[in-house]
Amino acid sequence: MAQDDILARLFPEGHDVRVADGIATGTAPLGDATATVIGIADATPLGVEGALSLAGAVLAAVERGDAAPILVVIDSGSQRMRRRDELLGLNEYLAHLAKSLRLAEARGHPTIGVIHGHSAAGAFIATALATRMLVGVPGANPTVMDLPSVARVTTLPLDRLEALARDTAVFAPGLDNMVAVGAVHRVLDAEAPLGAQLAGLLAEMPDRDDRDRLGAERGGRPKAAEIAARVVEAARDA
Amino acid sequence: MSRDAASWYESTARARIGDLLDDGAFTEFLPPGERATSPHLALFDLPEAFDDGIVVGRGRLDGRDVFVAAQEGRFMGGAFGEVHGAKLVGLLRAAFEIRPAAVLILFDTGGVRLQEANAGETAIAEIMRAICEARIAGVPVIGVVGGRAGAFGGGGLIAGTCSGLVATEQGRIGVSGPEVIETNHGVEEFDARDRALVWRTTGGKHRALTGGADAFAEDAAAELRSAALGLMDAAAPFDAGTLRAEHDRLAGRLERFGSAQDAPEIWRDLGVTEDVPALDTAEFGAVLDRIGGRHGAR
Amino acid sequence: MERLSYGHDTDAPLGGDRADAIHGVVASGNLEVLMERVLPAGRCEVEIATPLSGYEEVWAAVVSDFVERVQPGGVRVSINDGGAQPDTVMLRLLQAARLMEGGR
Numbered sequence: 001m002a003q004d005d006i007l008a009r010l011f012p013e014g015h016d017v018r019v020a021d022g023i024a025t026g027t028a029p030l031g032d033a034t035a036t037v038i039g040i041a042d043a044t045p046l047g048v049e050g051a052l053s054l055a056g057a058v059l060a061a062v063e064r065g066d067a068a069p070i071l072v073v074i075d076s077g078s079q080r081m082r083r084r085d086e087l088l089g090l091n092e093y094l095a096h097l098a099k100s101l102r103l104a105e106a107r108g109h110p111t112i113g114v115i116h117g118h119s120a121a122g123a124f125i126a127t128a129l130a131t132r133m134l135v136g137v138p139g140a141n142p143t144v145m146d147l148p149s150v151a152r153v154t155t156l157p158l159d160r161l162e163a164l165a166r167d168t169a170v171f172a173p174g175l176d177n178m179v180a181v182g183a184v185h186r187v188l189d190a191e192a193p194l195g196a197q198l199a200g201l202l203a204e205m206p207d208r209d210d211r212d213r214l215g216a217e218r219g220g221r222p223k224a225a226e227i228a229a230r231v232v233e234a235a236r237d238a
Numbered sequence: 239m240s241r242d243a244a245s246w247y248e249s250t251a252r253a254r255i256g257d258l259l260d261d262g263a264f265t266e267f268l269p270p271g272e273r274a275t276s277p278h279l280a281l282f283d284l285p286e287a288f289d290d291g292i293v294v295g296r297g298r299l300d301g302r303d304v305f306v307a308a309q310e311g312r313f314m315g316g317a318f319g320e321v322h323g324a325k326l327v328g329l330l331r332a333a334f335e336i337r338p339a340a341v342l343i344l345f346d347t348g349g350v351r352l353q354e355a356n357a358g359e360t361a362i363a364e365i366m367r368a369i370c371e372a373r374i375a376g377v378p379v380i381g382v383v384g385g386r387a388g389a390f391g392g393g394g395l396i397a398g399t400c401s402g403l404v405a406t407e408q409g410r411i412g413v414s415g416p417e418v419i420e421t422n423h424g425v426e427e428f429d430a431r432d433r434a435l436v437w438r439t440t441g442g443k444h445r446a447l448t449g450g451a452d453a454f455a456e457d458a459a460a461e462l463r464s465a466a467l468g469l470m471d472a473a474a475p476f477d478a479g480t481l482r483a484e485h486d487r488l489a490g491r492l493e494r495f496g497s498a499q500d501a502p503e504i505w506r507d508l509g510v511t512e513d514v515p516a517l518d519t520a521e522f523g524a525v526l527d528r529i530g531g532r533h534g535a536r
Numbered sequence: 537m538e539r540l541s542y543g544h545d546t547d548a549p550l551g552g553d554r555a556d557a558i559h560g561v562v563a564s565g566n567l568e569v570l571m572e573r574v575l576p577a578g579r580c581e582v583e584i585a586t587p588l589s590g591y592e593e594v595w596a597a598v599v600s601d602f603v604e605r606v607q608p609g610g611v612r613v614s615i616n617d618g619g620a621q622p623d624t625v626m627l628r629l630l631q632a633a634r635l636m637e638g639g640r
Contacts, residue, residue, distance in 0.1 A: 095398025
């Protein structure tokens with residue numbers, strides 16, 4: 001879905017979100033509040049400039065101190081895979097964005113990710129996956145790596161991978177698989193108004209990171225929650 | 239061989255923990271006998287490791303109570319799978335609760351384990367969140383980057399989330415590996431076989447000069463130990479002031495070096511006229527002292 | 537993955553008092569060996585997971601040779617193999633046994 005269309009559906013009362021070079025920033029009414037909106041449009045890869053500008057919008061919201069919601073609306077590529085970005089330390093820019101979102105949360109801003117298009121790898125981790133609650137719009141397509149690339153790296157035949165992907169959510173691309181591992185909390189109903197669903201999420205924010213528990217319940221990550229809990233248990237006894 | 243003479247780069251995760259911490263002080267959580275192995279590798283006919291490539295536990299560093307995680311770069315490139323990631327998540331959550339003097343993450347990773355990509359990617363997001371939460375609770379999280387696989391992919395993002403980072407010359411930090419960039423944009427963009435280019439773009443010296451690492455150390459446990467201790471004491475709080483300072487620092491870097499074509503151009507701009515790759519640790523340390531730039535804004 | 541297991545009676549228990557030890561890394565041409573002192577003193581069992589099939593006789597010979605030389609009574613040996621050569625397997629077994637005996 002194009003960024004204009006999704007924004008119009010998420011914020012039927014209007015918004016002032018502007019997109020420049022694929023990077024979206026602005027505000028929009030959500031429930032009783034005026035939410036800060038950041039995002040990536042048109043499957044744009046996230047490089048140093050984009051990450052810095054998104055983090056700047058988040059920090060500005062923190063510094064305003066209004067504790068209003070922050071929405072992260074994503075249709076991105078992966079991180080920008082250029083030598084210049086690496087030379088400049090892209091890892092720090094992406095981490096800075098994720099940290100800024102976590103800081104905002106600590107200052108009382110509910111943070112909600114909405115993935116409606118593509119996203120992958122570092123761009124996904126630094127944006128949608130750095131929110132407290134992530135929802136998907138049907139048709140969204142998050143990936144870590146597409147299957148032909150996985151086939152190349154693992155030297156497994158593509159048809160074998162495709163067969164495996166039918167039995168496990170753990171490696172293959174797609175929204176359903178990201179729901180199954182617990183990364184995406186829920187999928188919105190595309191037939192119902194999105195704006196009202198979005199506002200309704202504010203009342204359901206989890207009080208802690210519950211993604212590993214969701215992954216266990218949904219079967220996509222059978223062991224993660226149990227392993228993390230056992231480590232905590234062992235640390236208490238040490 | 240004395241323990242401090244061993245090369246960190248050549249060492250294993252378990253040996254690194256032994257060499258770094260005070261003698262006999264390490265208690266491992268979910269040790270190999272617990273067989274916390276990957277539930278997914280068998281699908282791909284790949285061998286498992288009893289620790290899934292990461293050792294986590296509690297020990298002492300110069301008498302101080304620390305939690306430690308060490309990745310084994312030789313097993314699956316140190317990559318994050320479901321169990322590997324969950325062990326680090328658990329360690330960080332325990333740190334939030336128990337408040338040791340620090341958490342040390344001994345990185346050696348290429349990023350997400352492709353066979354478990356969705357689980358690994360989600361785990362990386364959970365780890366970054368848990369690092370922030372440990373830091374909010376006042377526990378510094380210190381990264382050490384000096385292994386074969388460096389800290390790449392999601393590992394680079396985790397490194398960027400830490401309170402402080404110490405790197406060795408061989409300790410490469412980045413997101414997209416040179417091979418990935420070359421595959422996507424061609425050899426003219428990044429010749430992954432040009433080792434000198436790889437080192438000066440992502441290596442520990444470049445990161446230390448430009449603020450991507452907070453300390454630089456020789457490839458040996460004793461040096462890394464004292465650097466890590468220094469960073470524990472210097473760790474910045476996780477608050478709006480620190481992130482604003484980081485923002486200004488990263489904006490300044492982009493403005494000053496955003497049009498640079500290659501690392502030496504950036505080094506000259508910083509007033510470094512020496513042949514950086516040729517400098518030994520002491521000489522390089524003197525250069526770092528001369529240009530200043532220690533920031534603590536992370 | 538091929539899973540093999542062998543059981544041997546031994547003349548003596550393995551020396552030392554470490555309850556367990558691990559040595560080696562699962563990597564191409566390498567392996568990890570986990571030893572746990574959990575069996576009766578005159579017994580040794582070895583379990584192997586290897587991605588290469590068809591080497592059962594080689595594994596059986598290496599394991600017998602190791603048991604004969606070291607007499608690792610009381611020890612369960614678990615191996616995750618990354619496709620190691622027999623001499624590497626023997627080396628890792630000896631190193632792990634040495635750790636169990638209290639060496640470094």
